Amino acid sequence: MQNWDDLRLFLAVAREESLSGAGKVLRLDPATLGRRMARLEADLGKALFVKSPQGYALTAEGTDMLERAAAAERAMLAVRRPASGTAEGLSGQIRIGAPDGCANFVLPQVCAALARENPALDIQIVALPRVFNLSRREADMAIGVSAPTAGRLVVRQITDYTLHLAASERYLAQAGGIASVADLRDHPMVGYIPDMIFDRELDYLADLGAGRVRLASNSVAVQMNMIRQGGGVGVVHDFCLPFAPGVRRILRDTVSLRRAFYLIRHADDARTPRLSRFADALVAGLRAEVARLQVLDA
Incomplete structure (x- = not known):
């Protein structure tokens, strides 16, 4: 021993x-x-x-x-920490792994609220464009865009979210209107670096039959800024748009993608009251915040 x-x-x-x-x-x-x-x-x-x-x-x-x-x-x-699971509030440190779209545009608000409600709690967000290895304890829990099927994991769907094609108003004023998916061939596309797409659910442009990606990044936040700067057309999360003035959705009735966020935890942690309480609060907060942001953009 x-x-x-x-x-x-x-x-x-x-x-x-x-x-x-x-x-x-x-x-x-x-x-x-x-x-x-x-x-x-x-x-x-x-x-x-x-x-x-x-x-x-x-x-x-x-x-x-x-x-x-x-x-x-x-x-x-x-x-x-015998008191960390009591009604007095959560304490200690909890680390969340998340893809950068969620980590940049949704998690900060939710975690800030949880921190205010639990002054003894320290929350860490690790934003990485890849799948987290919970067996190696890279994080206490992770948010994913697909539900893993292997490993000793507990998976819980958090919420659906929607994505649409979007471009900056400045770009559209200069490049002209886009009336159909076929018109996308005449416009530079913004998206993921093809060989760095870590989950099939993120291969949005392949679903649209788009070819060359003129401006690419493994980061959702970087892609959004490329679009804001008039770099072209890309698929964006609807919950990001309230943070991107001057960017608007196009072909809304033709192209609409739906994906989901999942909370992924190690099976052993499901028996830890402190982490379970935090997970419940996190899921509730994420659901409410995604719904709020998507309504703001409606």
């Missing part, structure tokens, strides 16, 4: 995937941390990491160790 300090250091290295990153979190010298990990592996008689210039990647034994160490961490936190 390993002591808690060993597990704490191991968790940091596993989550940060490097000694330098874990050292910053723990405020420890990376060389010291490397010696501690080597000693841990020697004590266990197994390799927990594959070391390379790119960092520390978990072996199969390391992944198994991560699951058990994370379970020990949750038990430790439950003992240290």
Whole structure:
């Protein structure tokens, strides 16, 4: 049985995937941390990491160790925070992983409200255009645009949202009207970098038969700013439009896409009252905020 300090250091290295990153979190010298990990592996008689210039990647034994160490961490936190699940409010730190559209335009308002209601709660939003690995504890919970079917996960649909083609009023005044989908061939398209689309649900332009993407980014926020600057036509979330004056939807009756957000949690966390209370509040807030923003743009 390993002591808690060993597990704490191991968790940091596993989550940060490097000694330098874990050292910053723990405020420890990376060389010291490397010696501690080597000693841990020697004590266990197994390799927990594959070391390379790119960092520390978990072996199969390391992944198994991560699951058990994370379970020990949750038990430790439950003992240290006996009041965090009471009516007095939530406390501690909770990290949410989310695609950047949700992270930029919806989550800030919802999390700000939750923080005001729970002064002892610290909320972290990690905005990354990729799928989060909850087994590696990159986040306590994640928001996704599709429901994963593998892994020990609990998935809950949060809300549907809609997307439409849009362009800036300045661009439309210069380039002329767009009366049909066929007209899009004569206009530069703004969208995702094709080989960086991390979920099939985000391949909007393929569904429209669009070809070349003249201006591309892996970030929804960057795409929106490209459209605002008159870069061309792109598919945008309706909930983003209240933040983009001068951008308006086109072909509204012809092109309308519907997608959904899902809350994804590790199965073990479903038994943690503190995280479950936060998840319920988060889902309620996201549903209300998406509905509010889409009404504002109607």
